[in-house]
Amino acid sequence: MFHVKRCAELTQLLHQAERLGVRLTASAAERLLAYESLLRERAIPKGIVSAKDLPRLRERHILDCLRAVAAVEPVDRTAADLGSGAGLPGVVVAIALPHLRVALVERRRLRVAFLELVVEQLDLRNADVVQAEIERVNLRVDVCFARALAPFPETLRLAAPLLGPGGRLVVFAGEGSQPLPERMSGWRIRRMEHPVLEGAGPLVIMTRQ
Numbered sequence: 738m739f740h741v742k743r744c745a746e747l748t749q750l751l752h753q754a755e756r757l758g759v760r761l762t763a764s765a766a767e768r769l770l771a772y773e774s775l776l777r778e779r780a781i782p783k784g785i786v787s788a789k790d791l792p793r794l795r796e797r798h799i800l801d802c803l804r805a806v807a808a809v810e811p812v813d814r815t816a817a818d819l820g821s822g823a824g825l826p827g828v829v830v831a832i833a834l835p836h837l838r839v840a841l842v843e844r845r846r847l848r849v850a851f852l853e854l855v856v857e858q859l860d861l862r863n864a865d866v867v868q869a870e871i872e873r874v875n876l877r878v879d880v881c882f883a884r885a886l887a888p889f890p891e892t893l894r895l896a897a898p899l900l901g902p903g904g905r906l907v908v909f910a911g912e913g914s915q916p917l918p919e920r921m922s923g924w925r926i927r928r929m930e931h932p933v934l935e936g937a938g939p940l941v942i943m944t945r946q
Contacts, residue, residue, distance in 0.1 A: 743770075746770055747763065747766050747767065747770065750766045750769060750770060750795075750799075751763070751766050753795075753800055754766070754800070754803055754833075756933050757800060757803055757804055757807075757931060757933065757934065758807055759803050759804075759806045759807065759833060761833060765832050765833055765835075768832045768859050768861070769799055769829065769832055769833075771858070771859055772799070772824070772828055772829070772832065772855060772859060773794060773795060773799055775851075775854070775855055775858065775859075776794060776798065776823060777791065777794060779851060779854065780823045780851055783847060783851065785822060785823045785847065785848055785851055786798070786822075786823050786825075796934065796935070798823075798825050798829075799829060800934055801825075801826075801909070801934065801937055802825050802826030802829035802830065802884070803826075803829055803833060804929070804931050804934065804937070804940055805826045805829075805830050805882055805907055805909075805940065806830060806833045806834060807929060807940075808880065808905065808907045808929065808940060808942050809830065809834055809837060809880060810879075812879075813837060813879040813880055814836070814837065814838060814879060815837070815838045815839075815840075815876075815877075815878040815879050815880075816830065816837055816838070816839045816840070816878050816879060816880040816881070816882065817839070817840040817842055817874070817876055817878045817880075817881050817882070817899055818830070818839060818840065818841050818842060818881075818882045818884075819842050819871050819881055819882065819883050819886055819892075819895060819896060820842065820843065820844075820871065820883070820885075820886040820887075821841040821842055821843040821848070821852060822843060822848055822885075823848065823851060823852075824841055824851075824852055824855055825884055826882050826884055826909070827839050827840075827841045827864065827882060828841065828852075828855055828856075828859075828861065828864065830882065831861055831863050831864040832859070832861065834863075835863055836863070837863060838863050838864075838865070839863060839864045839865070840864075840865050840867050840874075840876060840878070841856075841864055841865065841866050841867060842867045842869060842871055842874055843866070843867070843868060844868065844869060844870050844871075846868070849866055849868045852866045853866050871895045872895065874899065876899050877899060877900075877901055878899055878900065878904065879903075879904055879905070880904065880905050880906075880907060881896040881899055881900060881904070881905070881906045881907065882907050882909075883895075883896060883906065883907070883908050883909065884908075884909040885909065889908065889918075892906070892908060893906065893943070897945075900945050901945070902945055902946065903944065903945060903946075904944070904945045905942055905943060905944050905945070906942070906943040906945075907940055907941075907942050907943075908940070908941045908942075908943070909938065909940060910928075910938040910939050910940070910941050921943070923945065923946055924943045924944065924945060924946060925943070925944040925946055926941065926942070926943050926944075927941075927942050927944075928940070928941055928942075929941075929942065
């Protein structure tokens, strides 16, 4: 019975990802299901993820974070998830894109311990847990992800030193959040909408020029 249920969950997740334009391997989908279980069994009891998200854990977090895969270019090799928390979106992106090296930047020890557990249990070899204030991180990456990090001006201030020319900041603009600028000197800005995911705000992708 467990095997049948697991196969159904795997098929459902593969279909849900495809609706978002993301093609997952079966191995990646298995890892995402295992990660979802860790969020449910470890992150929620510790208060790292809100208990009110439990009924919609996959849609609210796993699928929402999968949207960021479309913002990664084939030439990208490095990324940073700023204020990673429970690994959202960094762990999800690292699972979906094994060629991408993802730094999970988080300062709080409880969250760092959870991220270390995730990386170990999922054997996630392309993810590195970095315990540090974002301002003190010595990285240069192709892409930065920011989800529920800070108001936009602060998010841009934190990410800018990590990005060279052509580098991108991917901001999850939450539903009902303040609108982000459509033009900004030195940056090219575009928005990605995902109408198939109810309640999700747009992704705003800022490319440094």
